[in-house]
Amino acid sequence: MxxxxxxxxxHAGTFITLATGEKYTRxxxxxxxxxxxxxxxxxxxxxxxxxxxLLSNPEAVGLRIYYGLDVDGDGKKxxxxxIVAVDENGRDLIDTEKHLSKGEKDGDxxxxxxxxxxxxxxxxxxxxxxx
Numbered sequence: 007m008x009x010x011x012x013x014x015x016x017h018a019g020t021f022i023t024l025a026t027g028e029k030y031t032r033x034x035x036x037x038x039x040x041x042x043x044x045x046x047x048x049x050x051x052x053x054x055x056x057x058x059x060l061l062s063n064p065e066a067v068g069l070r071i072y073y074g075l076d077v078d079g080d081g082k083k084x085x086x087x088x089i090v091a092v093d094e095n096g097r098d099l100i101d102t103e104k105h106l107s108k109g110e111k112d113g114d115x116x117x118x119x120x121x122x123x124x125x126x127x128x129x130x131x132x133x134x135x136x137x
């Protein structure tokens with residue numbers, strides 16, 4: 007299964023322990039605070055229907071999550087996650103022709119618009135986000 011982690015397939019990735027997840031998220035928060043940031047995105051929630059829609063593409067073997075930055079003139083650079091399905095060759099499954107012909111508002115193969123934390127982190131803290 008070690009080879010599966012390296013390629014673009016349905017088994018890519020590694021499950022980690024809670025202690026490792028806590029370490030990663032704690033170090034990220036510390037890193038951002040050390041850079042002087044007080045208000046920064048630490049996570050985002052995306053609904054299963056949207057994720058399943060991306061994965062319903064018959065060529066999809068997984069998802070790629072890009073880091074993005076929304077600089078819209080409000081003085082804040084909001085971190086974003088841009089999610090797309092990916093095929094076994096590592097190619098983003100984006101129908102560029104559809105985007106060009108129908109306009110940007112009609113795409114259904116590039117996902118953002120999740121529920122971002124710390125704006126809305128849910129009602130209870132978790133070990134990954136002690137708040």
